[in-house]
Amino acid sequence: MVDQIPNLGRESEMLGALGLSSMDELFANIPEEVRRDEPLPLPQPQSEEQILEDARRLLGVNVHLDSRPSFISAGLARNFVPTMVPMLATRGEFLTSYTPYQPEVSQGMLQAMWEFQTMVSELVGLPISNVSMYDASTSAAEAITCAVRVKSKKASQPSSVYISELVPPHRMSVIENYAQGVGIDLHTLPHNEDGTLDLEAAASATGSCAVYVEQPNALGLLDEGLMDLREAIGGSTALIVGVDAVSLGIIEPPGSWGADIVVGEGQPFGIGPTAGGPIYGLFACSKEFLRLMPGRIVGQSIDSEGQTAYTLTLSTREQHIRRHRATSNICSNETLIALMGAMHMALLGPEGLEKLATRVHSSTIATLGAVTSVPGVELVNPEGCFFREFAVRIPGSAKEALESMDSAGVLGGFNLGNWWEEMSDCLLIGCDEGTTEADISALTDALGNWIGGASR
């Protein structure tokens, strides 16, 4: 027996009011030739108790990050989310509301999103933020298409965009999917031996629509040279920077060194890695991009009596008004997760953010020191400065090393060979605020044991 349907058992009365006698008659407009007569080959309905039991059993089989020393990051963070965040964000009014098209009864969510926009704007050092994108990859992709819309007419390399070669392939694939339809030529910007961006080569992007780089890059490296990138590419090309949002607690925000658009993964603020979603993408920009940017934006306004109110604004960019001329097809975004992010940011406060970033950084430095003392392990970028993660080369296959560490109960990192074949002997080791000395010992023991065993 199914539940959740209040009118179960009362259908005769309601059908009678319509002059009908069976539920089937309601579907009379479906032509015979396309009707489904046989029942759906699906299992019997379950009660909440049974569903919960199955969920516990199935999800209980998964090995979760907090159950063992874990050093995998690669774009997401094994963060600690304050208890207040899920408890408040899942209040029914927030959880079960739709996009706030009726501002008079949506002031709470609208104000929360306006506050979110302000906190993101402050974080990255740019004046405008939207209410979120799907994730860091679609933020980057739509930043690129947005920049081309804004810059193409005056660019000497119209429709050209230059992208760091160290953007990981899965994010690059999203960018390619979004860019191909609007005819954008994607070019690659090379990096130097030491992992930093080749600034001389970057000068070739002068006159193009946009440059996209990440700080830190996919190997975890913080690149001071990026602060000279604006000068290298000239003033007319949009500079788009992907960030680790937490790092901005101690690292100068790109808005202060010439970025026009800042994108990144919002997930470390607000929600666990959640197997990759729902998470949310940050998207902030300067005024030049405002009218052609993607996503929802909340503005302050007044009501008919002159009191302060909030409403969605600049909707004329959007698909429900502009249809095929819209700046993006985005409709549902990740508002609830952005709300969780806002709550987390507010709980941290400015000094709390700085402390969180310092914790992550110190975990990384401690882990890096310990791992590179394991005989045979070498830092890929020995001169580098790292925030959350770093890459090491090991004597042998990263895949086998991870398998060995797994059987020792350690999630020892990410096999960079999955992204770049020539790095199949490299691990990307990611840390976070929860990394402990004991975790680090477990990691170095497991890695050392594998190296010792492998060389025997």
Place this chain on the structure above:
Amino acid sequence: MSTIFDFRGAPGTGWSQPEPISTPSDTIPERLRRGHLPHWPRASEPELVRHYTGLSQKTFGIDTGFYPLGSCTMKHNPRVNERIALMPGIDRIHPLQEDSQVQGLLSIFYEMQEMLAICSGMDAVTLQPVAGAQGEFTAIRCIQEYHRSNGESHRDKVIVPDSAHGTNPASASMCGYQVVEIPSASDGRLDIEALKAAVGPDTAAMMITNPSTLGLFETNIVEASRIVHEAGGQMYYDGANFNAIIGKTDPGRMGFDAVHYNLHKTFSQPHGGGGPGSGPIGVKGHLSQFLPTPVASRRESVEGDSTGVEDGYWYFWADVGGRSIGKVQQWNGNAGAVVRAWAFYRRYGRELERMSEYAVLNSNYLRNRIMNPNPDVAAKIHCMPAEGAQADLVMHEFTLSMSPVKELNGVTGKDVAKRLLDYGYMSPTLYFPQIVPECLMIEPTETESKEVLDKFAADFHAILSEDPEIVTSAPHTTPVKRVDEVWAARKLILRHPITDSED
């Protein structure tokens, strides 16, 4: 009005954290170091709990009251789904973990792919797209690669009816297609003659939702599919209105090649004030090699497999292969939404069609109640389609035109919508589809009771009998009065100005 930036506690106020595990020697170059911290609030947890509780009380959700927002399927969101989504086996999982560590999650993904394929008559499903609009984009990308692989890159047009959701033309356009909009027939349904005139050797696809945004089943859908296929185009089904037909028919039977599903509509993933959503797509076999990669797959267990979910199978992420369009979201989609939708579907199982039955019953019942008031009120509403409306059946939603009342005394559809807020309802979808003048689009869903529908109809009639002055100046009882959207767009105050005297 106070905001979160009014919390100006002492520096360091807020949530306490453990100390860093070491004091790193200063490895970050001075130039890279942040000069000024962001002007975030300095607030304690008790202050923030009250702040956000206050904001929630100024937000209207399904939990607050009837939410008849057409095309959005605002049904009840079962709370057990939230409980499940917070389990560490989903919340604390990294998408790059090895298959052996996520057998439970993979088995749920696999089950959901299978269930969605069964319900839609498709052959293969991916759960990667994270919103309905992204599902549309993904499916059109697959169709685009299909044509390219057949040497038919010249097909550069996508046909959409004028009643389509705005995301359809926007998604097609993002893939590089020209959009050809065709008008609806006078009964609100697809105009077959207009379709015949629009198709040609340049047709890549047609995007259509069925039932349409007028809540009407497209009775000539099979012919439409035949016309598009004969021209060499592909048929794309917008699943926004899937809640109306599960178990009764499916897009596969209607001749569609690709479909997206909204787990946040049909399968109760909460809308959360504008997301997260989840927009899986299903395709027929000939398109499956173009799907985003990877998809969940399984094989029979063999000796040596580590412990899995113990159902006789080993689950794994399968690479779709060289012709895949790649990724549309960098991980594997909104897994949290997939797990919630799984819990919802398990509640109904083979009885999923009950959901559609009661959704369609509620829609027809409410429409009947609204369209049969006393004669004075009746003269103020048009039901669409205008002709034969009383007798004709609708599906899960229906549209009303407020044109007659506007002509009579100047009350617009927007006025009625705003007045409904005073009565404790969310407004119906307003002015969409654009082909209906002064349109209100109403979708009650299966989770509303007869009493709620009766009361809503009575209140709706009461509004139409009120002094027009009261209605045009509504709302009167909401936290703020009617909001000036033009003012907002002119002033563009998009963040708090924050003047901080401390820095």
